[in-house]
Amino acid sequence: MNLGDAKLVYAFSCIVLSLIILSPTLAMVIPSPSGERFSELWLLGSDHMLAYYPFNVSAGETYKVYLGINNQMGNLSYYRVNVKLRNESEPLPNSTMGLPSPLEPIFEYNVFLRNNETWEREVLFSFAAVSFEGDVCRVSKVLIGEHAVDVSKIAVWNETSNAFYYELFFELWIYDPAGSGFQFHNRDVGFWLNMSSQL
Amino acid sequence: MKSAAKDCRNIFACLTVAMIIAAWLIPAGFAVNVEEANAVISQAETDIGSAYAVVADAETAGVDISALLNQLSSAGDSLSRAYVAFGTGEYANASALAIECSRALDGVTVTAASLKAEAEKAHSDRLLFSMVGSSVGLVLLLVFGFLGWKLLKKRYFKRILDMKPQMEGAQ
Numbered sequence: 001m002n003l004g005d006a007k008l009v010y011a012f013s014c015i016v017l018s019l020i021i022l023s024p025t026l027a028m029v030i031p032s033p034s035g036e037r038f039s040e041l042w043l044l045g046s047d048h049m050l051a052y053y054p055f056n057v058s059a060g061e062t063y064k065v066y067l068g069i070n071n072q073m074g075n076l077s078y079y080r081v082n083v084k085l086r087n088e089s090e091p092l093p094n095s096t097m098g099l100p101s102p103l104e105p106i107f108e109y110n111v112f113l114r115n116n117e118t119w120e121r122e123v124l125f126s127f128a129a130v131s132f133e134g135d136v137c138r139v140s141k142v143l144i145g146e147h148a149v150d151v152s153k154i155a156v157w158n159e160t161s162n163a164f165y166y167e168l169f170f171e172l173w174i175y176d177p178a179g180s181g182f183q184f185h186n187r188d189v190g191f192w193l194n195m196s197s198q199l
Numbered sequence: 200m201k202s203a204a205k206d207c208r209n210i211f212a213c214l215t216v217a218m219i220i221a222a223w224l225i226p227a228g229f230a231v232n233v234e235e236a237n238a239v240i241s242q243a244e245t246d247i248g249s250a251y252a253v254v255a256d257a258e259t260a261g262v263d264i265s266a267l268l269n270q271l272s273s274a275g276d277s278l279s280r281a282y283v284a285f286g287t288g289e290y291a292n293a294s295a296l297a298i299e300c301s302r303a304l305d306g307v308t309v310t311a312a313s314l315k316a317e318a319e320k321a322h323s324d325r326l327l328f329s330m331v332g333s334s335v336g337l338v339l340l341l342v343f344g345f346l347g348w349k350l351l352k353k354r355y356f357k358r359i360l361d362m363k364p365q366m367e368g369a370q
């Protein structure tokens with residue numbers, strides 16, 4: 001190795017050493033790149049699995065599902081889950097357009113989650129004041145946990161499936177601290193229910 | 200004697216009437232209408248949103264927000280219940296729950312801001328310490344690098360000179 005080559009190797013070693021010396025300061029000044037930011041919303045059945053969702057329901061009985069959220073947004077997030085009930089003809093959220101369902105929520109969960117944190121809640125629900133008149137079923141009260149909510153939801157008899165269909169669904173909203181309040185986060189989960197007078 | 204008894208009866212009757220009127224008027228005085236309940240809930244929404252923004256900032260600055268998060272969650276639960284009460288027409292209850300929500304946030308903003316300032320100061324102290332350390336390290340690297348290079352160069356030339364052929368028996 002001649003002197004010129006040795007000089008290059010020596011200079012390179014010095015640069016590498018200086019970078020090692022500077023690395024703690026650089027790590028504090030240069031922000032590390034964050035990964036993809038997203039949120040998860042899920043619904044599990046009564047056995048805490050992707051099965052055994054309540055389907056055939058009737059007034060006075062209590063049913064159970066598990067609702068969960070995971071925050072991968074990179075910081076503390078403020079979520080709102082709107083619980084909504086609809087019949088077959090009422091609109092669902094439009095995931096293509098990113099629009100929520102225009103239906104009024106019957107209940108809401110306010111959840112604060114740090115990055116990489118998970119929230120899961122057992123959702124107990126039941127129906128009261130259910131009446132049947134010909135091919136029309138009317139649900140007047142829904143109980144979410146211990147909270148009774150007045151609704152007036154009509155389902156028409158579905159002749160193809162022989163059922164009065166309702167859907168209980170959950171929309172995920174996220175708070176934008178920039179001032180625009182809650183925004184629909186384009187995530188929703190739900191399941192169908194067949195209301196019957198007796199099981 | 201008869202007159203005293205009559206007076207007592209009158210006082211008793213007056214008291215009874217006054218109590219009935221009070222029982223009728225006092226709840227009416229505390230009754231909350233839909234607009235009032237709505238205003239209190241909106242205020243609670245604003246409070247919780249502001250508190251969240253400050254706590255989120257504090258978390259970004261490196262503050263442990265566990266205690267603040269409990270307060271936020273408690274306020275969030277009260278707000279959820281306030282909406283349910285509002286939906287069922289229990290405006291007084293909705294209003295009380297919204298006030299409970301705002302009260303649960305008492306001190307959150309101030310605590311979060313103070314913890315954030317502390318965390319930022321600690322961060323700037325650490326940064327200063329790290330910069331001083333790095334600077335000293337760089338200076339030492341430059342000095343010892345220069346001396347090392349000198350030494351290496353000297354040894355290199357010495358080796359070259361040692362390799363120079365020498366004449367046997369030269370005078």
